[in-house]
Amino acid sequence: MVGQHEVLESVFVEMDPVLHGFGGVLVELLDVGEGYVLLETAVGTGNRLLRFSSESPELAYAVFEAELRPPK
Numbered sequence: 001m002v003g004q005h006e007v008l009e010s011v012f013v014e015m016d017p018v019l020h021g022f023g024g025v026l027v028e029l030l031d032v033g034e035g036y037v038l039l040e041t042a043v044g045t046g047n048r049l050l051r052f053s054s055e056s057p058e059l060a061y062a063v064f065e066a067e068l069r070p071p072k
Contacts, residue, residue, distance in 0.1 A: 036060035
């Protein structure tokens with residue numbers, strides 16, 4: 001059905017507003033029927049920071065996990 005999706009994973013990542021410019025991001029992995037969508041949204045403003053689509057669940061989960069890893 002159009003417009004329906006299932007939230008598979010949803011994680012709030014707290015950030016330092018002084019260092020990053022905002023207080024945190026919401027990272028979500030959605031099942032949208034024909035594929036998967038990864039969204040990153042700035043919590044304070046609602047600005048979309050990232051939208052990644054894939055038909056592969058393995059790739060979608062790999063990108064989701066990579067986005068949650070701390071930078072090296």
